[in-house]
Amino acid sequence: MGEPATKQPLSLEELEAAASLRTGRKHVLSILVENKTGVLTRIAGLFARRGFNIDTLTVGPTEDEQVSRVTLTVDGALHPIDQVTKQLHKLINVLKIRDLEPADTVARELALFKVSADGVQRGELMQIAEIFRGKVVDVSKRAVIIEITGTTDKIAAFEAMVRPFGLIEMMRTGEIAISRGRGET
Amino acid sequence: MRAVDAVMECLKAEGVEVVFGLPGGANLPTYDAIVSGGIRHILVRHEAGGGHAAEGYAKATGKVGVAFATSGPGATNLVTPICDAMMDSVPVVFLTGQVRTELLGTDGFQEADTIGISMPVVKHSFMIQSPPEIPRAIHEAFHLARTGRPGPVLVDIPQDLSRAEIQYEPVTDVRLPGYQPRVEGNQKQIRQAAKALASSQRPVIYAGGGVVNANASQELTEFVTSDRFPITCTLMGLGAFAAPHPQWLGMLGMHGTRAANYAMDEADLICAVGARFDDRITGKLSEFAPRAKFIHIDVDPAEISKNVPAHIPIVGDAKHVLAKLLIEYRAIAADPTRLDAWWSRIEGWRSKYPLTYEDSADSEIKPQYMIQALYEATGGEAIVTSDVGQHQMWTAQYYHFPKPRRWVNSGGLGTMGFGLPAAMGAAVGCPDQLVCCVAGDGSVQMNAQELATCSENDIPIKVFIMNNGYLGMVRQWQELFWDRRYSAVDMGRFPDFVKLAEAHGATGMRFEDKRTLVEDFKRAIATEGPVVVDVRVTREENTYPMIPAGQPAREMVG
Numbered sequence: 001m002g003e004p005a006t007k008q009p010l011s012l013e014e015l016e017a018a019a020s021l022r023t024g025r026k027h028v029l030s031i032l033v034e035n036k037t038g039v040l041t042r043i044a045g046l047f048a049r050r051g052f053n054i055d056t057l058t059v060g061p062t063e064d065e066q067v068s069r070v071t072l073t074v075d076g077a078l079h080p081i082d083q084v085t086k087q088l089h090k091l092i093n094v095l096k097i098r099d100l101e102p103a104d105t106v107a108r109e110l111a112l113f114k115v116s117a118d119g120v121q122r123g124e125l126m127q128i129a130e131i132f133r134g135k136v137v138d139v140s141k142r143a144v145i146i147e148i149t150g151t152t153d154k155i156a157a158f159e160a161m162v163r164p165f166g167l168i169e170m171m172r173t174g175e176i177a178i179s180r181g182r183g184e185t
Numbered sequence: 186m187r188a189v190d191a192v193m194e195c196l197k198a199e200g201v202e203v204v205f206g207l208p209g210g211a212n213l214p215t216y217d218a219i220v221s222g223g224i225r226h227i228l229v230r231h232e233a234g235g236g237h238a239a240e241g242y243a244k245a246t247g248k249v250g251v252a253f254a255t256s257g258p259g260a261t262n263l264v265t266p267i268c269d270a271m272m273d274s275v276p277v278v279f280l281t282g283q284v285r286t287e288l289l290g291t292d293g294f295q296e297a298d299t300i301g302i303s304m305p306v307v308k309h310s311f312m313i314q315s316p317p318e319i320p321r322a323i324h325e326a327f328h329l330a331r332t333g334r335p336g337p338v339l340v341d342i343p344q345d346l347s348r349a350e351i352q353y354e355p356v357t358d359v360r361l362p363g364y365q366p367r368v369e370g371n372q373k374q375i376r377q378a379a380k381a382l383a384s385s386q387r388p389v390i391y392a393g394g395g396v397v398n399a400n401a402s403q404e405l406t407e408f409v410t411s412d413r414f415p416i417t418c419t420l421m422g423l424g425a426f427a428a429p430h431p432q433w434l435g436m437l438g439m440h441g442t443r444a445a446n447y448a449m450d451e452a453d454l455i456c457a458v459g460a461r462f463d464d465r466i467t468g469k470l471s472e473f474a475p476r477a478k479f480i481h482i483d484v485d486p487a488e489i490s491k492n493v494p495a496h497i498p499i500v501g502d503a504k505h506v507l508a509k510l511l512i513e514y515r516a517i518a519a520d521p522t523r524l525d526a527w528w529s530r531i532e533g534w535r536s537k538y539p540l541t542y543e544d545s546a547d548s549e550i551k552p553q554y555m556i557q558a559l560y561e562a563t564g565g566e567a568i569v570t571s572d573v574g575q576h577q578m579w580t581a582q583y584y585h586f587p588k589p590r591r592w593v594n595s596g597g598l599g600t601m602g603f604g605l606p607a608a609m610g611a612a613v614g615c616p617d618q619l620v621c622c623v624a625g626d627g628s629v630q631m632n633a634q635e636l637a638t639c640s641e642n643d644i645p646i647k648v649f650i651m652n653n654g655y656l657g658m659v660r661q662w663q664e665l666f667w668d669r670r671y672s673a674v675d676m677g678r679f680p681d682f683v684k685l686a687e688a689h690g691a692t693g694m695r696f697e698d699k700r701t702l703v704e705d706f707k708r709a710i711a712t713e714g715p716v717v718v719d720v721r722v723t724r725e726e727n728t729y730p731m732i733p734a735g736q737p738a739r740e741m742v743g
Contacts, residue, residue: 034363037312037314038304038312042304045304045305049305083487083490083491086486086487086491087487089486090485092309092361092363093363094363095363
């Protein structure tokens with residue numbers, strides 16, 4: 001029989017009480033998977049069915065063509081990370097999972113910003129881009145496109161700076177991350 | 186040879202004796218190969234019946250069950266058995282046909298995205314993309330199905346690829362780098378568990394279906410009886426510890442005994458073996474076993490601390506871990522008298538709250554009595570299958586299983602229509618044993634078509650329909666929790682189960698008198714071939730005791 005046992009409506013407090021172990025921070029999971037069809041569907045499906053939210057997701061080849069790397073970020077405030085990784089491990093095509101420690105990790109993201117800019121504003125925008133080590137990759141009469149790489153925080157800071165100019169479009173790749181030092185991620 | 190002929194070779198190499206299935210366009214090549222493939226095939230009447238039969242075969246024998254279906258509707262009809270096998274960790278390999286590769290993705294005739302539809306409910310699945318990979322996929326499917334935490338594995342083969350010629354060489358190894366189940370158990374953790382058990386004053390051993398799957402019944406019994414540990418089993422674990430026994434508390438959970446549930450509630454240490462703290466066990470999670478620490482032994486690490494945080498987690502197979510735990514525990518030589526107070530508390534519950542019901546004074550058959558009569562008529566020695574609902578719970582309560590793999594039911598998914606085809610599969614797997622199906626008058630109709638399969642193939646199952654004319658468990662909930670506003674639970678007068686049986690080539694009987702019931706049951710069992718017994722029981726009887734959903738164990742009613 002389905003819950004609840006009676007037709008009494010459930011209170012919100014009761015629903016919230018169903019929470020369990022949470023770490024309360026963002027987690028970057030670096031996952032090596034077999035390069036086979038349907039692997040991404042299995043991962044995405046697992047997240048959907050267990051009620052986990054993916055914040056960002058990137059997939060790409062590795063130095064070994066049989067193996068791909070999936071980097072995904074999950075909010076540890078919302079989900080029990082331990083359960084997320086254990087469930088991922090059950091997927092047969094998943095070879096290895098690292099929950100990367102922020103202090104021992106270099107993480108980068110690429111973003112493209114299309115900002116409206118007429119003559120006067122263009123100079124100011126280019127100055128800001130320079131401070132953020134961004135590159136202007138396209139200029140037209142009424143807009144510029146700026147490319148930025150960096151941490152998620154840096155990109156968020158840049159976004160805050162250019163938003164007042166009129167942000168037409170923004171695209172972000174989601175983070176990739178690699179562990180520091182000689183050891184493999 | 187053709188890839189499909191190689192499939193037959195692979196199945197034989199895996200020890201497959203029998204396959205349940207139904208042909209169609211996309212698996213015509215498979216059915217051509219089976220003609221001279223050397224494997225017994227049982228033609229079912231519906232793919233769901235075939236899938237559940239494969240499950241029943243697997244649960245009763247411990248071997249991997251196999252079911253075939255064609256593409257599209259054939260495969261979608263398998264979804265319920267696949268999901269059922271996933272929830273109850275049943276090793277079954279499903280082989281489905283798929284449309285030709287040139288038609289894939291075109292909404293071709295009888296095309297369905299079988300891999301996509303089944304993905305959330307399989308342990309793993311293989312979409313075949315080139316013929317040479319077929320033999321390896323079959324062997325990997327069997328390896329995955331039977332090892333670690335068992336489960337359903339699906340292999341989907343497009344029709345043109347299955348017809349292709351390949352160079353077949355027997356496969357002797359599997360290559361699954363991402364799959365290495367841990368079975369041994371960490372020795373340090375096991376030692377710690379032994380110490381915790383030796384010093385606990387109010388321990389309970391809580392065993393589940395994982396013990397049955399691991400064939401660890403003997404190890405469990407030796408460990409439990411090495412001290413005076415109270416033991417309770419889940420619905421899926423029944424038979425893992427032989428009932429009745431002085432240390433046996435009965436089943437726990439929603440319709441378990443008070444002794445078992447109260448013992449869990451007051452325990453200071455709970456040792457869970459191959460069980461997963463399902464909501465039907467814990468009731469209100471925040472108030473579940475509030476005084477207890479937990480040892481959790483499971484082969485699936487994701488089960489540990491999923492619902493209840495474990496103090497001593499042990500990832501491993503019940504057979505290995507229990508054997509080691511016994512050695513560690515014996516080495517400590519714990520004082521058994523420390524459990525005296527605990528046992529007198531448990532005995533108090535036992536004598537105050539035995540499993541009981543108010544029997545009728547006349548010929549009326551109470552449903553509980555029906556199960557007691559079946560227990561008596563079979564001497565407790567049958568393999569019993571069931572569907573889901575009141576009849577399932579009463580069978581779990583009143584049929585005391587002396588051995589594992591005797592109780593075959595749908596626990597996790599709670600599938601109506603599971604019992605009859607599962608009995609068929611169990612009877613095929615265990616031809617020397619008596620196989621009885623206890624069904625509800627509602628649920629039996631969901632796969633009654635397989636009676637014809639039983640008659641055609643001389644599969645002598647005995648089906649006992651607990652006929653109260655209701656979808657009984659739903660009616661009970663409506664009575665207790667929805668102000669007795671009965672909605673869509675009255676099944677009315679049809680069908681006539683005796684005629685239904687006869688129409689399918691089986692023997693039909695109807696019993697309405699309690700006073701002759703045991704003898705009547707014996708007569709039904711002695712009748713050759715498949716038999717359907719329509720047993721008219723009390724219409725409105727409730728399954729008690731009961732923990733209302735979402736309540737803690739001490740709120741048991743009835």
